[in-house]
């Protein structure tokens with residue numbers, strides 16, 4: 001899963017990126033610190049996988065990963081070449097979801113490009129820039145597709161009509177996700193990859209020790225069909241540098257929400273309707289995988305390895321808690337909590353799967 005971070009300059013994007021990655025991308029108190037797109041692979045920690053590995057004695061733990069893209073801040077007029085942000089929007093066209101970071105802390109030491117703290121105005125500015133960026137992209141594509149449509153290609157004709165409808169919607173301030181592509185041009189959305197077709201998780205960058213999402217941001221997110229989480233980016237970035245024990249002590253001292261980043265990753269999962277399943281061997285690797293809800297056992301097996309999916313015979317399935325309670329597969333088998341399922345079984349969140357397959 002790939003996510004892209006957007007927001008105003010100095011909103012706290014790189015701080016959040018650092019918090020997520022501890023990668024040390026430069027976060028500094030002047031606008032446009034991030035001039036190279038930063039990409040990091042973040043492990044999606046999962047306490048359930050830790051418990052499984054501990055209970056059955058796995059040799060190592062491999063979490064699934066999230067690819068996070070940090071870009072330069074967007075300012076009003078970015079689509080006309082203002083600031084640096086617009087050129088970086090291309091870097092996040094291929095992401096699955098967008099994290100929209102908005103400043104909601106009022107630390108006077110941090111410069112705001114518009115000289116005031118107003119989360120809703122900032123959210124609107126960025127959403128407008130995303131709309132403009134998509135509008136420009138769509139207008140350019142309409143020209144290209146129009147030429148193909150002239151040759152009578154039916155998919156191109158359908159795509160052109162859809163693009164024209166899209167241009168109108170974007171121009172009227174409606175996001176691309178409100179204009180589904182026609183059946184005759186099913187790839188139209190994928191060809192364009194509009195930013196406003198992606199699910200958005202709004203991230204309110206709140207003051208230290210203030211875990212609450214401002215009401216206005218929560219309302220904005222709900223109206224936009226997204227959800228919102230609150231994070232103190234700078235504190236989280238600082239805590240990410242510490243070892244876990246010191247970080248826990250610091251959190252207690254500051255009264256900072258323990259699980260802000262976990263909540264953020266969880267929010268992203270929910271937004272994309274993803275669930276996790278695990279594979280775990282005794283004295284072998286324990287591993288987590290994110291899959292779309294409803295994925296079949298065979299589909300999930302293909303996520304482990306294409307050959308395993310192809311040669312799928314059956315799956316042994318157990319809930320993570322049942323496996324932990326039993327203390328191992330043979331004990332679980334004795335208890336009758338380990339089940340055999342076929343290729344079409346829809347994996348549930350938190351299940352552990354062992355695939356039997358013919359190589």
Ligand SMILES: Nc1nc2c(ncn2[C@@H]2O[C@H](COP(=O)(O)OP(=O)(O)OP(=O)(O)O)[C@@H](O)[C@H]2O)c(=O)[nH]1
Pocket residue numbers: 007008009010011012013014015016026027028029030031032033034071072073074105107110205206207208231232233234235
């Ligand atoms: N008080 C406070 N300061 C913060 C917080 N998050 C970020 N900052 C500070 O705000 C400044 C800008 O943060 P960055 O994370 O670099 O912001 P950015 O959105 O990446 O900025 P650009 O890359 O310039 O667009 C830095 O000085 C941070 O330390 C926060 O939660 N609280």
Ligand SMILES: [Mg+2]
Pocket residue numbers: 013014015032033034071072073
């Ligand atoms: Mg930055």
